[in-house]
Amino acid sequence: MKTTTTTLERVIEKVHEASAGHYDEVVPVQEMEFDSLSRMWIAGQQTEILPGAQRLLSNRLRVPFSYLSRCPANLQAENLNFWIEQERLNRETFFCRFDGHRLRAVFTERYKPLDNMDVLSQLLRHGFDPDTQVQYAIDDGMFLVRIPEYARAFGVNPGYGKLDEIVPGVSFANSEVGLLAFSIEAFFYRLVCTNGLISKTSSTFSRFKHISNRGLENFPETIAGVIEDSVRKQEQFKLSRQSPVENPIRSIETFARQFGLAHLETEVVCKAYLLEQGATMFHIINAFTRAAQDKHLDTLQSYRLESAGGQILSLVRP
Numbered sequence: 001m002k003t004t005t006t007t008l009e010r011v012i013e014k015v016h017e018a019s020a021g022h023y024d025e026v027v028p029v030q031e032m033e034f035d036s037l038s039r040m041w042i043a044g045q046q047t048e049i050l051p052g053a054q055r056l057l058s059n060r061l062r063v064p065f066s067y068l069s070r071c072p073a074n075l076q077a078e079n080l081n082f083w084i085e086q087e088r089l090n091r092e093t094f095f096c097r098f099d100g101h102r103l104r105a106v107f108t109e110r111y112k113p114l115d116n117m118d119v120l121s122q123l124l125r126h127g128f129d130p131d132t133q134v135q136y137a138i139d140d141g142m143f144l145v146r147i148p149e150y151a152r153a154f155g156v157n158p159g160y161g162k163l164d165e166i167v168p169g170v171s172f173a174n175s176e177v178g179l180l181a182f183s184i185e186a187f188f189y190r191l192v193c194t195n196g197l198i199s200k201t202s203s204t205f206s207r208f209k210h211i212s213n214r215g216l217e218n219f220p221e222t223i224a225g226v227i228e229d230s231v232r233k234q235e236q237f238k239l240s241r242q243s244p245v246e247n248p249i250r251s252i253e254t255f256a257r258q259f260g261l262a263h264l265e266t267e268v269v270c271k272a273y274l275l276e277q278g279a280t281m282f283h284i285i286n287a288f289t290r291a292a293q294d295k296h297l298d299t300l301q302s303y304r305l306e307s308a309g310g311q312i313l314s315l316v317r318p
Contacts, residue, residue: 002295003137003144003196008123009130011145015116018138021100022176024113029088034080036073040103048102052141052177056106060094061087097177104140105177112210114182116143119174122219123147135189135196141179142299146171146187146196153191156237156282164192166237168230170223171198179300181207182215184222186230186310188237193276196289198303199233199310236316243281243316248273251284259308265301268294281316285309 031043037058038049049057058065061083068076097105097113116138124130128147136145148169157164171187173180184206186199206222208215215222245251252273256266272294273287291297292305 002293003135003146005133005135007130008120008128008132008134008145008147011134011136012117012120012124012130014136015120015138015143019115019117022098022104022115024095024097026093026109027096028093029084029091032084032094034077034084037068037071037076037080039073040080042096042103045101047098050099050102050104050140052179053103053105056178060106107178107210110211111178112212113176114174114208114210114213114215115176116174118216119143119172119182120145122216123172126220126223137299137302139299141177142173142175142303144171144173144299144303146189148187148189154234154237156190156241164190166190166234168227168234170226173198173303175300178210180303181209183207184215184219184226185307186226186233188230188233190286190289193286193290194293196292196306198306199230199313233313236313237282239318240282240285240313240316241280245279245281245284248277248279248284248287252287255284255288255308255312259304259311261304261308265291265297265305268297269305281312285312288312 027042032040034040037054040047040049055065057080058068061080063079063083068079071079091108093109095107095109095111096103132147134145134147136143138144146169148167150167153165153167155165167189169187169189171183171185173183173185187196188199189196206226249270252269253266256269261269269287269291272291273283275290276283276286288305288309292302294302297305
């Protein structure tokens with residue numbers, strides 16, 4: 001994933017364009033029938049099932065996606081139609097999210113939608129200037145916008161001075177299709193290598209599942225807590241340079257297992273470490289955040305690596 005730097009106003013235009021065909025509908029389960037994992041009929045209308053919705057349906061109907069995806073289309077349909085018949089015994093409707101004639105997500109009616117435009121509207125409502133320079137990334141599964149505060153930059157490598165500064169800020173992440181909760185978190189941007197790090201705040205609750213409006217209701221308080229917490233994390237960054245690591249590659253592999261990273265993601269982190277080697281916690285953190293820039297990763301995978309860097313940072317102690 002590679003983020004793009006532009007103005008908040010331009011991000012709003014991009015998200016508005018991307019969501020032009022989006023709409024939601026409560027669909028009777030009785031009106032759903034499958035041709036395959038990627039095609040179905042909804043109220044007599046043939047509908048393409050996007051990858052995210054395929055996984056959501058597999059989970060909802062209790063048929064392992066890894067199994068279904070290997071089956072021929074007729075066997076996929078047989079499995080899915082059997083289990084949706086069972087679902088009708090317990091549920092009357094699904095809350096469905098569409099992009100034109102494509103199904104992008106399926107939830108129960110407990111789900112409370114929070115669209116990317118809702119997040120951007122909150123930013124404007126709480127005083128963020130449309131001309132503010134921001135970083136953003138968006139794909140079918142996830143939206144990410146980060147607002148750096150360059151005036152609060154701090155150094156982490158005395159030998160390089162202003163050439164190696166970290167810029168704190170606030171990160172907003174959202175998924176309209178259920179990949180993750182709406183999150184407001186501290187963001188740190190290392191100028192020398194354009195790495196980003198996401199850090200969950202410890203001073204306030206900052207991740208909100210899509211089952212209530214708490215994320216919007218607590219918007220200003222959460223931002224204030226994140227900014228306050230980011231000041232404390234500056235000291236942890238400096239301490240990470242003084243925290244020795246005996247075997248960096250083995251440490252990376254241990255953290256990767258702890259965070260449930262796939263083998264490919266772990267390899268990307270190890271390769272990123274080789275670009276800036278060192279035997280401190282700072283270099284371990286930097287490997288995860290640098291790996292997040294890999295062009296083969298999607299937005300969610302990159303976000304997970306940046307968040308892993310933040311979790312490792314939180315372990316640094318005097």
